[in-house]
Amino acid sequence: MAKKSILNSQELDDFEKELQSLGIINTLTEESIQHNHSENKQPLSSAEERAWMLHQQDPLAASGPFAAALKLIGNINLTQLSTALTHLYQGDSNLNVVYALDNNGELSKTHNTTYTTQIDIIPINSDDEAINFLLQKQSIAIDLATQPAIKFWLLSKSDNEVVLAILGHHILLDDSAWKPIFTAINCYYQKKDIPLEMRTISTAANNVSTTKQYWADKYPQGFTHTTLPAHFYVTQTHNATVHNIATKPITQQTVKAHRYYTDITTSKIETLSITAQASAFQTLLTLFGLYLNQLFEKTAVDLLIPVISANEITNLNQIESSSNVIPVTITNSEQSVVSAITELRNNLLNGIAHNLSIEQIFSATKTPRHSLPNILVTQIDDASNHLKLDDIEVTTLAVPPIASDYDITLAIQFEIDGHSRLELTTGDTISSTIGAFLLEQFVAFIEKIQIDDNIAITPLFSRGSMLANNDPTPHRASLLSKTMDVNRQFIANAILGEFKNVLNNQEIDINDDFFELGGHSLLATRVIGKLKTLHQIDITISDFFSAPSAYALADFAQYSEHSLTTEVIPYLDEEIIAPLSLVQKSYMATFDNGRNSMFNIPFTLKFSEQVNENAFHQAFTDVITRHHALRTLLIQDQHETVLQRVIAASSLNNYQWFFSSATQGASSATELLAQEANYSFDLFNELPLRVRFVHDEQGQHYLCLLIYHSIFDEWSTSVLFNDLFYAYSQYVAGKKPTWETAATQFHQYALAQNQSDTTAQHLQYWLHYLGKVEQAAPLFYQQNKANEQSVAGDSITFSFTHSVSTGLNKIAKINKSSLFHVIYAAISLAVYYLSSSKKLLVGTSTYGRDDPRYQDTVGLFTNVILNQVKFSETLTVNELISQVKNDIHASLPYSDVPFVNVEQAVAAQPLATSTDNLCEVYIQFHQQNILNTAIALENDHNVDFELLEPERNIAKFGLHFEAYENPQSTDEAIKVILTYRKCNYSSEQAELIRNVTETVFHSLAQNTEKFDLRLMDVRKALTCLCL
Secondary structure (H helix, E strand, O other), X not given: OOOEOOOOHHHHHHHHHHHHHHOOOOOOOOOEEOOOOOOOEOOEEHHHHHHHHHHHXXXXXXXXXEEEEEEEEEOOOHHHHHHHHHHOOOOOOHHHEEXXXXXXXXXXXXXXXXXXXXXXXXXXXXXXXXXXHHHHHHOOOOOOOOOOOEEEEXXXXXXXXXXXXXXXEOOOOOHHHHHHHHHHHHHHHHOOOOOOOOEOOXXXXXXXXXXXXXXXXXXXXXXXXXXXXXXXXXXXXXOOOOOOOOOOOOOOOOOOOEEEEEEEEOHHHHHHHHHHOOOHHHHHHHHHHHHHHXXXXXXXXXXXXXXXXXXXXXXXXXXXXXXXXXXXXXXXXXXXXXXXXXXXXXXXXXHHHOOOOHHHHHHHOOOOHHHOOOEEEEEOOOHHHHOOOOOEEEEEOOOOOOOOOOOEEEEEEEOOOOEEEEEEEEOOOEOHHHHHHHHHHHHHHHHHOOOOOOOEOOOOOOHHXXXXXXXXXXXXXXXXXXXXXXXXXXXXXXXXXXXXXXXXOOOOOOOOXXXXXXXXXXXXXXXXXXXXXXXXXXXXXXXXXXXXXXXXXXXXXXXXXXOOOOOOXXXXXXXXXXXXXXXXXXXXXXXXXXOOHHHEEEEEEEEOOOOOHHHHHHHXXXXXXXXXXXXXXXXXXXXXXXXXXXXXXXXXXXXXXXXXXXXOOOOOHHHXXXXXXXXXXXXXXXXXXXXXXXXXXXXXXXXXXEEEHXXXXXXXXXXXXXXXXXXXXXXXXXXXOOOOOOOOOHHHHHHHHXXXXXXXXXXXXXXXXXXXXXXXXXXXXXOOOOOOOOOEEEEEEEEEOHHHHHHHHHHHHHOOOOHHHHHHHHHHHHHHHHOOOOEEEEEEEEOOOOOHHHOOOOOOOOEEEEEEEEOOOOOEHHHHHHHHHHHHHHHHHHOOOOHHHHHHHHEOOOOOOOOOOOOOEEEEEEOOOOOOOEEEOOOOOEEEEEEEOOOOOEOOOOEEEEEXXXXXXXXXXXXXXXXXXXOOOOHHHHHHHHHHHHHHHHHHHOOOOOOOOEHHHHHHHHHHHOO
16 A cells, blocks of 8 residues: 555644744645646656656566555445446546656656556455455556556455455555545446545745755764664574464465554553644654664664655546655653654654655765665555445455565554554565564553653563563563564464364463374374465474474474465466376376276265255355366377366356266166266266265165366365365355355466476485385285286275274374374284285375465375385384384475386386286375264254265275274274285285284284383284284
């Protein structure tokens, strides 16, 4: 938002009378330089010429373009509003002026009356999309020679909610422009005449030499750049960051500024202002200067203050930028706060009375360029106060900054309800840690200020008041030496906030163990992602297990200098062509274009009551529209390269993907569900999902959702069903779903991955770690027995009680690992006892979501990684678990290399078929599933359902162990499903594997106190099995 004058209308009247009584001649306006070479040319102010010069140096600097957004809610006539905005550019309105060099090389400002204005109306799904749209527009330089300095868009979120998006340039606009612009919009929209009036103060031109002499005499030593403490600046390594106004990174635009805000009550400010006979702005300006002096242990600080013309602009043809900044010095001496405010008021008013361009002031005071003040304090106007449309509520939508011209900027916005909004912005050289700290402590400073005019300013910061440990040490501690302790507290609080959000528990304490409160590795990954994107805090999963409380985890946090951001694509109903991801490419032959049903992912929900199939159809349509992967087909280019093709949402009806129960006919539910699970897709011509409703003979209602693995993984399950159940509940209630945020799309991930050059480097890790690997033989392998390989499989299920789960979780905590690591080690140990090898090659899944931008994206991110588990009889169980944990964590940064590529690179001999694997054993761990719950409707009614286990008649690996955690269950706290290839294992052998695995689990759970429990000790428990 543009900068505003520090004086309101009433203060301006009082100021004029005071100047007249003192005999001071005021020139609040800048000297205008006339360039009247033709009738169409307009006079230029020095502010405009300065802005032009800065625009040539950097067209994207904060001194140039700015973005603003107003949210309109109510009965909005978009056509009428669009027409009203178009009228703003007509005739002699200064909104149509352009700036260009004429034939003589001089800057010329002219009306471009031929400019064709079109107000685009763009559909969006969320406020984030609106902000992202504006930031993307702001990242493109404005051509001031051909384009107006302000442009509008209407971003339509729904029939009654629209965002008025504004992109402006400071060459034409400061805060004085909002009133005439929005007054004109009001009138054009309501088809009323625009009032023509102009309020001015009669001024006489200052004698420039006399005015320069004022500054030279007042500030003979010039002005000073405020040197900040070294750890305030960006360095290569940071500790952390804290919340800022851009809480959701939503654009690829490089962010060169961080903004923080808070609201304060103005009662104390008003009292101080009345006592000092100053304005509220002058009071806060003084307090901020005094605060900085104490914070940086200085006696004086120089600040810059924006000032604009005294003319109250009321018409569009009067709009121009007259903005200037003048310096003011705030000193700390033995005076009271009230005396300090009065002194500042007098100096500021005299400075305004001797207003010169800032360049002339620095020249008069002989201020060196390297000493220019780097802190600005300004008053801002809430533009929404001026837009008053009938039956429409108007509020400001905060747009985060992308740049700042100053190291520190404090913006003050006075509101009508006795509150003020303080916004503190730090520039690109300042650590984002510092802004929130500065603002929080400034508010604390204000709260401690004494109003009594007889009380001198005393040191207001002490160790006890600053730090969380409440150390009662009476001496004054240096603030600067304590900043890092405060930062650590911010980090811990940020981590705690994400703990509460992810676990949906607001009662969590800073010292509580995340895993003891229901957290697991999937949720820990989510926390890590949120900390990365929202707070720029880096934490690894291994750190998480080493320090599972917010307070302890703060010690491991590292600050990420550049926040991870990605473009959120506004909803556009059009087709998109993109490359496949690396994993998709590697599996393309095995997928067989969708015909290989091994990669079908079926979900069958058995409802406790009848559901509304029409509402589900609408909900599925919304979810498929929202998540591009669900409407992605395959396509070949002219080189026969397979690409992914996102079809337009409007063409969904051209594909058959939804089958209501009315299509069931005479077929039984059992028959149809089996057919769906084994369906063969044609991904070149079919959507990669099918939805079918059926009834069984008892009238029970079922939903079968079949999704192909090429665009879906386990993580996507919760994303999809959360959105689906929410949309269903809304349609059942007669509402249309509205999404708070737009989803980042899978094809964006694929594009970025294809542009990356790290895959070859990461493959070297696997070659070094695994070396050349022989294909693992099945357990009980007989050398001379001919086995015909087949993926046909069978499965057995076994469970463990809550007491076993408790024991294994205790072992996990002792080893600072996860339950998954313990289960992985236990299953590997069971296989070791049944084999003759000291090494076991094990495959396991990795989420592939370390990039937190894609944690709410539906797509295929999952990959398989290989780890070598090494055994010896003298190895302890705890050492085995640590080996498993460390090896998995060490390999995660390299898990982007597709499993197939790794197999091909490390295989001692090429695999015979695409269904062969280097590893015989594959271990998966599934945390609590959203599909073990109910659909919550708005009338407090829940639709219960049961997720039916799919038939496991295909085995992707020789032995596929899937462990499920269900802490709420007493008898099945941990459930293991073992799927095996029937060509390699008989049912009796599968039972033996089950028995050994069960024995190992029980043995570990019963010996949690034996820290030196060796593998040979566990083996003794197997003697009863007669191995």
